[in-house]
Structures are given as C-alpha cells and as structure tokens.
Amino acid sequence: MSNQIIFHSGALDEKDGSLIQMGNKCKNCGKTSYPAVELCPFCSSENVERVSLSTVGTLFSFSVTRVPVGHYKPPIIGGYIDLPEGTRVFGQIHAKVEDVKTGMKVKVETGVIWTEKDGTEVLGYYYVPCKEESGGTK
Amino acid sequence: MLGIGQTIFGKHGSLTVNDLGAAAALAAVKDAEISPKEFQTAYCGTLYSPPTPIQSILIRLGVDRIPMYNVENACASGSSAVHLLYRDIALGACDVGIALGVESLSAFNRKFGKGLIAIEGDLQGKLALTMPSFFAMLCNRLMEKRGATIEDICYPSVKNHKAGMNNPYSQYKKEVTVEEIMASPMIADPITILQCCPQSDGAAAIILCSGEYYKKHSKKVYRAPVKIAGSSISVSGAEDSSYDPLALQAMIKGAKDACEMAGVDAQKDLDVVELHDAFSGEEMAAYEMLGLCNPGEGVAFARSRAVELGGRCPVNPSGGLLSMGHPLGASGVRVVNDITKQLWGEAGANQVVGAKVGMAQMLGGVLTSIESAVVAGIQILTK
Numbered sequence: 001m002s003n004q005i006i007f008h009s010g011a012l013d014e015k016d017g018s019l020i021q022m023g024n025k026c027k028n029c030g031k032t033s034y035p036a037v038e039l040c041p042f043c044s045s046e047n048v049e050r051v052s053l054s055t056v057g058t059l060f061s062f063s064v065t066r067v068p069v070g071h072y073k074p075p076i077i078g079g080y081i082d083l084p085e086g087t088r089v090f091g092q093i094h095a096k097v098e099d100v101k102t103g104m105k106v107k108v109e110t111g112v113i114w115t116e117k118d119g120t121e122v123l124g125y126y127y128v129p130c131k132e133e134s135g136g137t138k
Numbered sequence: 139m140l141g142i143g144q145t146i147f148g149k150h151g152s153l154t155v156n157d158l159g160a161a162a163a164l165a166a167v168k169d170a171e172i173s174p175k176e177f178q179t180a181y182c183g184t185l186y187s188p189p190t191p192i193q194s195i196l197i198r199l200g201v202d203r204i205p206m207y208n209v210e211n212a213c214a215s216g217s218s219a220v221h222l223l224y225r226d227i228a229l230g231a232c233d234v235g236i237a238l239g240v241e242s243l244s245a246f247n248r249k250f251g252k253g254l255i256a257i258e259g260d261l262q263g264k265l266a267l268t269m270p271s272f273f274a275m276l277c278n279r280l281m282e283k284r285g286a287t288i289e290d291i292c293y294p295s296v297k298n299h300k301a302g303m304n305n306p307y308s309q310y311k312k313e314v315t316v317e318e319i320m321a322s323p324m325i326a327d328p329i330t331i332l333q334c335c336p337q338s339d340g341a342a343a344i345i346l347c348s349g350e351y352y353k354k355h356s357k358k359v360y361r362a363p364v365k366i367a368g369s370s371i372s373v374s375g376a377e378d379s380s381y382d383p384l385a386l387q388a389m390i391k392g393a394k395d396a397c398e399m400a401g402v403d404a405q406k407d408l409d410v411v412e413l414h415d416a417f418s419g420e421e422m423a424a425y426e427m428l429g430l431c432n433p434g435e436g437v438a439f440a441r442s443r444a445v446e447l448g449g450r451c452p453v454n455p456s457g458g459l460l461s462m463g464h465p466l467g468a469s470g471v472r473v474v475n476d477i478t479k480q481l482w483g484e485a486g487a488n489q490v491v492g493a494k495v496g497m498a499q500m501l502g503g504v505l506t507s508i509e510s511a512v513v514a515g516i517q518i519l520t521k
Contacts, residue, residue: 008264090261
C-alpha cells in the first residue's frame, strides 16, 4: 500500500475512518476559523473548541486558471466557499467549468489531490456541486 | 524630498541586486546634490534579495557605520522603507536619510524557476490560489456587483500602456487595444497575459530630509518644495463570509488615514495617483477603495475618463506596473518618485498640469504563510 500524507498540517483530521475539516469555534466572539491556529484570529481569545466544519456551503466567488500551477493541470477551478457558520474556506471545485456558478451549493469531499514522484499520495479536500440546481452567474 | 533616482525597469539579467540598487542610490545622490556621507539612516524594501542588500549597496557609495534596515512587506516593501524613513525624520530622530527599493526577478527565476509564484507552506497556495486567480475573482466580482464589462476590466491596461510610451524608465513601449488584450493567452478568466504586469528588475531611491535640512542644503531652488504630508502602513485581518474583496479594509483604512493625516479630501484635492496595478482589474477596483469616488462608483468614474491625463485625477500617468514593470520591492519607492516628479513639474510628456497633491499607493500580500494577509502602503505628497 502506498504512503499517504495530508497536504497541509492541521487541515484535515481523521474521524471514524474518514477525513474531516476541523476548525476552531470561539466561545468569546462566536466565529469559527479554519484552519485552526493558536488563538481565535478574530478576537485573540484562547477560549476555543475544536469543531467539525459544515460540509455544504455556498460558492462566494471563483476563478478558472488556464495554466498549470504546481501539481495541478488546467483548467483549475478555485473558489471561496461560505459555510453556514460564517467561515469562508478556499478550495478547488471539481466540476465542469460550464456547471460552476457563484451562489451555487457545493459539498466538501476528500481524496488524493496529487501524487508525489516517489508514489506518496497527498490527501486533501475539494468541493463538488450539490445535485440541486442553485446559483447565479457563470 | 531632496532627491530621487531610479534605474530603467525591465530585464537586467546581467546586473545584480547590488548593481541595480547602487545605480538608483547614486542617481538620487546626484539629484539631491549632497554627499552620501550626509545620510544618517537608510532603509531598503525588497522581497527576494540576498541578505543585507542596503549595506552592500551603500558601501559602494562610501556609506557605512549608520543604522541601516532591510524591510519586507510584500509589494508594499518599498512603501514601508519610505514610511519608516519618513517616520524617523518626522519624529526628529534624524535629519536626512535614504529609502531604497530593489528587486531582481531575473535572479529569483534563475534560483527558483519561472512561473506563477506560490508561497511555500500556504494552505491556499497549495490548493493553487495564485495572484492571477485571486484577482480573477476580484474581476468577476466587479462584473457581477459593479456592472463592469470586459472593456472596463481592460481599460486600465490600455490607458497605462499608452502612458508608458512616454516614460523613458518603462519596461514596455507598446500600446495595446482591448482586442489585443483579450486575444492574448488566458491566465485565469477573465485575466489574460496583457492584463498582468510583467516580471521586472530594477531599483528606485529617494532622499528625504527635515524642513530645516532642506532650507540649508537644497540646491535646486527652481523646484517647489515637496513633502510627505501623510503616510500609512495598514494591514488586513482574519476574514469571514462578510468580507468583500471589492472593499479591502487595509486599502480603505490606509487611504483614509493617510488623507486625514495630510488634511486632504481624496475626491476633491488629489490631482494625481500612482497605484499598484499588478492586474488591470485591480486598478479598476482601487478607485473607489482609495476614495477617488464614492463606493460602488469606480466603473462610472473610469468611464467618465477622470483617471486619464486631462481628467479629474489621472491614475498611473507613469504607465503603472502594467507598462513600467514591477520589480516588487522597488515599486513602492518608484511610485513616490513619480508623484514627486509630478509635483515638481518634471514628469515630461505625462505631466499633470498644475499637480499639487498626489497619492502613492502599493498593495501587497494575498499569498503568504498566513491566510490572505494584505498590506497597503500609502503616502500623500504635497507642495
């Protein structure tokens, strides 16, 4: 079995055999931040608890990159996803370019996002469109 | 402002950072007509230079044994060097000093390879967020929320390439049309390569002094005295879903603070602006954030031709980053040079007639090791 690593320290936690995004919910200001850092980045409070992020969000804005970036081949769809708890997360959207619209509902998935030359599989998150029709501008 | 100097911006693959920096520093010294031995302190803004560039540069001019600092603040590095020198003089810690900005992206590329720069260790960078993809989202917001068309998005690039034709220091001397811009290779929809600033090598320097020092040592009596009347370095914070990239708080607050400090009303008093147009759409989004017009009215402001030579407040009459080039650390000093030239009446074919008040702005960040950190550096110059 090939070696697997997570793309960014603290970006994904393992829970019940699957990978999930965990952030910090601040008990002082109420905001949820991701990825988790030392203190609440909004109010500096230490009084935070680890929470799992919502798995469905709304696409705030996106762009389609037409040139290769690092390990990724074009077209690369990247966007900001707003979660119901008010957190904005950057991620790639795995979909056909023509199916992506701002305001659409997207759902998080995890999996291999690239493979290193030595065969190491790098695990990360990305978003896919929810089945329901939603959103506005393409 | 006692003197200014810069190199031509462009590809200088055979020159080192120290060669470029020394050329700009020497040009500023000649312009100021003082001995470099007069400097009491020195600052250098740069991102990717070898360690201690300011020391290595100034020793070539015989300057040593004074406090020297190298500062890094992304594309606002040069602005930060200017700000710190200004602060030292304004607070009375010294009378005269030099602020320099320098970068060799040719040297950077030789070391790290060409391509879109992503920052090591950044979560968003690892997921392929690049400068063009971030600003592509900004363009998409402009089209969605402000009614901007592709022509509007391309307009700053057309305007600035035209202005760069008359600038002896600019990297490009070529006009472009909207059609040529949109026919050039797509980087991140709708940003094509001709909406992006180039990679550049170059340096710029200013020599600042106190009012008293100026009275004693200024030899160019024909020049109206130009001063920095307001200066701010402003940093963004953590973002949630209420954040709007069309209302970058670092930029809005930085411009407001610098204008208040100078006693300047951005809409009424500013005669000329030099700003960070790394992408054409970025300039379009900046008009309202800098307060040149009301929030939400940037596109209409541009369509009124207010930002062209002859308009209410010309923006980037130098040609901007899009045509001048963008040696990262140098640009924050270069914009101060260009505003100074405008106020001195020495801007040649791109002179804004009667310019008395100007703004120099740089925006840096987005792709750093912390999330979406943005820093805005803004100086208001008056005569």
